[in-house]
Amino acid sequence: xxxxxxxxxxxxxxxxxxxxxxxxxxxxxxxxxxxxxxxxxxxxxxxxxxxxxxxxxxxxxxxxxxxxxxxxxxxxxxxxxxxxxxxxxxxxxxxxxxxxxxxxxxxxxxxxxxxxxx
Numbered sequence: 001x002x003x004x005x006x007x008x009x010x011x012x013x014x015x016x017x018x019x020x021x022x023x024x025x026x027x028x029x030x031x032x033x034x035x036x037x038x039x040x041x042x043x044x045x046x047x048x049x050x051x052x053x054x055x056x057x058x059x060x061x062x063x064x065x066x067x068x069x070x071x072x073x074x075x076x077x078x079x080x081x082x083x084x085x086x087x088x089x090x091x092x093x094x095x096x097x098x099x100x101x102x103x104x105x106x107x108x109x110x111x112x113x114x115x116x117x118x
Contacts (some may be wrong), residue, residue: 011103
């Protein structure tokens with residue numbers, strides 16, 4: 001998350017220009033917070049859930065977890081709630097996220113300005 005935070009902050013700060021009164025540091029930090037706070041909260045919650053699921057002691061709960069994570073006969077279906085990394089949609093949600101585009105979208109919605117992107 002630190003790398004994504006750095007990319008988001010750099011993108012936010014790149015919108016500050018000398019000739020723009022609406023592109024202040026305060027606006028940049030507000031956009032940064034609006035983009036990153038929900039995302040980091042979701043990642044933290046998913047990490048806690050994964051930790052609880054993946055670190056079960058041997059026993060009935062662990063066996064149920066293992067059964068839920070096993071693919072069915074066609075080899076394509078998996079229970080996303082079990083963990084989800086092998087599930088394409090879950091993987092794309094967590095690893096396909098474009099933080100720079102998210103900042104640009106939020107900036108346009110918050111400030112209504114489009115800097116020329118480098």
